[in-house]
Amino acid sequence: MVKPDTFQAINAFTGEPIIGSFPIQGKDDVDAACMHAHKIAREYRYTSSEQRAQLLDTIAEKLLLRTDEIAARAHLETALPLARLNGEMGRTANQLRLFASVLRQGHWHRAIVDTPDPQRQPLAKPDIRQQHIALGPVAVFGASNFPLAFSTAGGDTASALAAGCPVIVKGHSAHPGTSELVAQCIQQALSECELPQAVFTLLQGNKRELGTSLVSHPLVQAVGFTGSVSGGRALFDLAQQRPIPIPFYGELGAINPTFIFPNALNDYQSLAEQFVQSMTLGCGQFCTKPGVVFVVDDANSSAFIETAQHLISQHNGHVLLTPSIRDAYCQHTQLRAKDAGLLHSRNQNISEGVASTLFVTDSQAWRNNPQWEEEIFGPQSMIVLCRDIDDMQALSEQLAGSLTATIHADSKDYPQVTRLLARLEEMAGRIVFNGWPTGVEVSYAMIHGGPYPASTHAASTSVGASAIERWLRPVAYQSLPEALLPPALSSSNPLSVPTLVDGKTWMVKG
């Protein structure tokens, strides 16, 4: 029998509960976690970059030591293959280590110094220095589709801990066991680094109240979220309606349009293989899945479609992350298959798991069916036949914001690609050329975000070194004596922080 106020993890393969239970936490637990985090927030903000870098390295180490155990548990809870989960653990550790590097390099302070000029007329010019500081305790929502890399010790947790913010994670209810194992690694790392346990708290539960209490709590200073448009928008609204609104970094939904120029389609066989692989990667449960492909209607595009449909027909069924994701996938693909204007759809029934679904339509029908821009989570995509390149460009002008936009083209297409690029910059956070959007490199230049609904905060990224900025805000210090200046702004620059001096040079000394 399951204890009251607890819930059980579900085996994603069988739909049956897994032995063991987890507390259903709520408002009181949120309150306690926030109070504890608030109490140590200033102490944690004042740790050195090196201390926090060591914490991140230690978490990575602890996680890698338990990869087999954690991946096995995540496999049961998500049905994602072990090889993928092992890879995701590597990626999670890399993320933590990237932010350790970011801390040691020091650009994150964004140090700026304006030197004084006491002789300036009519008024003396003061000494002004700027750095970025941590916001305070923040909330992070685990995502169902990346139980490691976008969850308990995922990108948002890593960047927030790097920034100097205590983190309260709301674990995703689809993989509570995974979350608990990962949280143990973080807690061990905090002990080993002699940092307060309240720097990190995992809250678990399967009730709405947990998330809404967290977003509404007056001591929470910002929120990182990855999930659906409806759930994410509701929490965004809550965050903005607080007496003191806070930044809500929500990654909500994206269809990641792909544009294939006619010359690129000469190689339709290889492109179709790549496309089908990308749209079905992780059973189509990637936020960067190519959800729509625009091609010009010609013989090559017909061959591309035929090849893609053939490849898909050979697939085994996909076991999706949770029963509710499976139900939503089946319902939405079946509903869409009944829409007028579809030329073909493929959605065979497979007894185990769900089938991949590929719709084909033309540009006129696409225009008539704005609901097709809504993301369907799972192994589904749509190919849109355009009359010509102008038609493709015209469709691009109407697209909503997306995480990515992809172009396949040959050098003969460049003049027209240039025009399309100018539009795609406006609607996507990342432009991919002659590649596919799935697979997000964890690096310095990466942007994983984009105009709404891809993100509720288009100027921010949840992947890559710049992600640390979402947890920081700038402070200027006017005429502070050396003895009182923060170390990152001290004239002797003991930390060798790259510094913009009088707007002209980036100086690293010390």
Added chain:
Amino acid sequence: MVKPDTFQAINAFTGEPIIGSFPIQGKDDVDAACMHAHKIAREYRYTSSEQRAQLLDTIAEKLLLRTDEIAARAHLETALPLARLNGEMGRTANQLRLFASVLRQGHWHRAIVDTPDPQRQPLAKPDIRQQHIALGPVAVFGASNFPLAFSTAGGDTASALAAGCPVIVKGHSAHPGTSELVAQCIQQALSECELPQAVFTLLQGNKRELGTSLVSHPLVQAVGFTGSVSGGRALFDLAQQRPIPIPFYGELGAINPTFIFPNALNDYQSLAEQFVQSMTLGCGQFCTKPGVVFVVDDANSSAFIETAQHLISQHNGHVLLTPSIRDAYCQHTQLRAKDAGLLHSRNQNISEGVASTLFVTDSQAWRNNPQWEEEIFGPQSMIVLCRDIDDMQALSEQLAGSLTATIHADSKDYPQVTRLLARLEEMAGRIVFNGWPTGVEVSYAMIHGGPYPASTHAASTSVGASAIERWLRPVAYQSLPEALLPPALSSSNPLSVPTLVDGKTWMVKG
């Protein structure tokens, strides 16, 4: 007789209408302005940094040529002294030129390059490059208290034009004549620089509909606002409730707390003079006015208060910007004077204009009257007598967000100042040491913003070089061939853009 659908400017000295009228614009005008701005937004975004720098320099030149005429008109409409308005014009020109420099230096692109590694295992590392691009058409609300520097060609307009965003200004209804003269200068500069007129539009009016239509318009991508908490919050809410929410950079209200340590008060005479000058600068109509001063109750602080009250008693009356600002000032100071817990208040009647008001209270009464944290716009401040430095620190822990926080201290106070600094960083955008918060340097390191209600977006500044960032968002480019890369990211770096390469070095070449 005044034509229908027009309004007149008011002489701030007499309260009488000034000859001439201005259109009351509304929803249709917003629609037309947004359509025109949207139509040329891509073209303007693609102008070179040098073209936009020349535009900004040309606007500054045109404004300076008409300083006498514009200052004379602003003097009538605002009652601000001519000397101040001449100074403000210089500052406005400096802001425009600062952003011209920012454009030529190129840090604003925030260029980042990750070099590829085709040999990496298990997956090749792609070439990824990041730059920041303009958001598109933006709306800027003119402020009443800075008819030049925070208005039609003010900081937000300068930074948005620099970023590459077309700007639609809602002129403040308290100085429509000034707004129109300034707009003419911008329009002339656009002609001279051969840029589309739709890059800049001034909309005028005295009805709420104008502002709400602008913030709600689907083609507007961001809003800059300086004004009251009530008006600003209503527009912020509107911006967040749109189907596609947009950034709303609102500067709403601040009381700019000042903390004077006992050792600094040995020089109480000079501090009292500086304080009274700062709180009454521009008749107390500065957003950085020191609205509360915390001192430890001792003989020196009594002398400080006595001196300040004496200085204030010698002031002439202040003519405030508008009749409604005067009425609000009188009403709020009179109401507050009736609150229990005030030890002294000074608010003598002066036939012409309003009197300066200085309240004195103790820390217990301050705790009992949270409404005293609300900003009163005008020449008013409050001194709070604390039991000791711990009491002062405890009060600081409860303060709401503010644009600035100021400390006066002697080197003997530094250990306690360090503790206070750690708190003030959390609640203010700028810390001022042994100075006063009024007077905001326009430079690289300046931050004019801060936690709510100082700003609705604590990570952003409305003054200083970093202000350009509010109108930009990042885009990552994956595997783009050289021929298609934006000039700022090209490997040959023809623009000599400072670039972070593989997270390690800032490179300027070309």
